[in-house]
Amino acid sequence: MPTSAEPLRRLGFLTIGSFDADDPGPGHEATLEVIALGEQLGFDSAFVRHRHLQHGISSPVAVLAAATQRTSRIELGTAVIPLGWENPLRLAEDLATVDVLSGGRLQPGISVGPPMQWEHVRDALYPDTADREDFGRDRVSRLLRFVRGEQASSFSGTVGIETFSERVQPHSPGLIDRMWYGAASDSSATWAGEQGLNLLTSSVVRAPESGETDFATIQRQQILAYRAAHPAGRVSQGLVVVPTDSATAEQRARYTEYAGARDVRVGIPQGPAGLLFAKDLIGTSDEIATALYAHAAFREVDEVVFALPFGFPPEDYLQILTDMATKLGPALGWTAGT
Template sequence: MIVGEGMKKIGFLSFGHWSPSPHSQTRSASDALLQSIDLAVAAEEIGVDGAYFRVHHFARQLASPFPLLAAVGARTSRIEIGTGVIDMRYENPLYMTEDAGSADLIAGGRLQLGISRGSPEQVVDGFRHFGYVPAEGSDHAALARDHAALFLRLLEGEGFAEPNPRPMFPNPPGLLRLEPHSPGLRERIWWGAGTRATAEWTAQQGMNLMSSTLLTEDTGVPFHQLQAEQIQRFRDAWKEAGHAREPRVSVSRSIFPILSDADRAYFGHDTHSQDQVGRLEGGLARFGKSYAGEPDRLVAELAEDEAVAAADTLLLTIPNQLGVDYNVHVLDSVLRHLAPELGWR
C-alpha cells in the first residue's frame, strides 16, 4: 500500500449542466435538479462524504443553490452538502443569511458553503442585472468581498436591527438578528481562492480554503506544486492570524479510473492529460490536468500530487450529463480502487 498524508473526506462536485442533446442524460433544468438529489442520496449510500454543487447564472447549469441544498438535506442524513462556489457579486447577504440558516437547519448542520468572487460568467457584468453595482472607485472583486464580509458578520448571530416598539409578535430583548440562525455555520464557510495571495486573505478572514483545478497565476511549476504552495501559504497565514480552530482545505480533481469499455470510450482521450497554461481575464492562468487510466497507474500518479496530499478534502468533478448511475460508478471506482491504496480511507 502507498501511504498518503492521512484520511481524507471525498466528495463530488457537480456543475449541473443540462442540454437537450440526445447524447445527454440530463436534458432539462428539472432533470439537473432531480438527478442532483438522487446522486447525493446514492453517493451517501456508497460512502461518499460530500455533495457539492457549482453555481452559475444565465447558463444551463445549477443556479440558485438553497432550494437544492435544502432538498438534499431533507433526503440524506450524513453526507456534507455544499457549494463550490456561490458568486458573491450576485448575492443579497441578508437574504442569503436566512436561506443558508434554513437549509443548514434542515440538513442538521451539514452545510459547507463555498463562496467567492466567481468565474467569468455568460453575460457581461451579470451582477448588475441583479441590482448590484460596485461603489465608485471600486470593482466587482471588491463587491464580492464586501458582500462576503457582511454575510460572515450576519452569520455570527449578533442583533443589529432596532425592534418595532409595537410589533405584531413579541420580540426577545435587545436588537434583533436575522432568523433562522444556525449556530456553527460561520465556521463552515469556504472561500474559493484562485491565487496564493487570495488564499492568505482567506485565512485572515477565518474561512476554510477551497481550491479548484484552476489558478489564475502561473510560476512555471506544475499545477499541483503551485497549489501546494497556495495551501501552505494559507496555513501559515491562518496560524499567524491566531484563529482558535483548525481550518479545512479542499482541492478539486477530475479522476476517472478506467475499468470498462464505457470508461475507456468516455475518458480514454484523457489518459495523457497535461497541465495547460492560458490567458484568463487578461492574465496567465494554469489549469490542472485530468487523471484517467488504469487504477494502478492512477495510484502512482496521484501519490505524487502534492496538493491532494496537503488537503483534507478531495472534491471529484463529475460528468453529470452521463446520468446518475454512471456517476455513482465513477465515485465508487475511486472509493474502491484508489482511496484505500493511497491511504485516503
C-alpha cells in the same frame, strides 16, 4: 498529508448538475439521486457547482435544501457561490435555514469578483446600482457577520403581534466554522486564512508573477500560504478525477477523449487572468493513487472533493462514484463513512 502510510481522511465529490433546458426536472432529480448515492457509498461530502444563466444549477442552496430531506449523514456543500450575484443578508438567511434543515451538515463555499458576463447582465441584476456595487472582499465580510449572528437590524422587539430580531433568523451557531472560500492565488488564500475560513482549492489557479506554470507547485504554495495564516483551517483539493476500474471500453474511450480535449490547456496560462488548469486524472484507481501521491499539493491535504466531469449521463456518474468509493478511496487509505 496523505502518503502511502498516512491515509486520506475525508473523500467528497463535486457535480455541476447539468440539465436539459427544455425539460430541467430530470436533471435536477438526477443531481439529488447522485447526492443520495454518495451517501450510500460512504462519501463524506457532496458539493454542487453554481451556474447562472447556464444549464447547470443556478440555485445550489435550494437544491441542497431538497438534498437535506433525502440524506442524513453526508456533508452538503457549494463550490462556490459567487457573491457578486447575492445579497449577503438574504444569502445568510438561506444558508442558515438549510443548515438547520440538514442538522448542521451545510458546507457553504463562496467567492468574490464581478458576476460572469457582467457587461451583459448588469442592467438586469443591478439596474439602479451597477456602478456602485462592491464585488470585493467586503461582501464576504458582510456575509460572515450575518452568519456569525451579528446585528443586521437596528430594531428588535414586538410590533403588534409580530416579533422582530436584530440578527438573521434562524441562527445556526456552528455554521460560521463551516464556511469555505474558493481561492486561486497566494494572496486570496492568505486572506481566507486570516478570516478564519476554510480553503477550497480546485483544478484552476492563477499563474504567479514568478512565471511558474507547474500547477501542483503553485497550488502547494497557496496551501502553505493559507496554513501560515490559519493552521487549524480545513483545506480541500478539487481535481477532476475519473477512475476506470469498472468502466466499459466505450466509457474508457469517452473519458480519455474528454480529458484529451482539455489537456491542451495544461501548463499554458489562459485568458487575461492567466489561469492555469490541472491535468484531469483518468485511469485505474491504482494509477490515479500513484499520480496523486506524486502531486505536491495533494501531499499537503487530508481531504478532497474530486470533481465529476461535465455533461456525462447518470450511468457514468454511477460507475465513477462507485469506483471512487470502493477502489480509489481505499487505495488512498480512506475508510467509507457509515
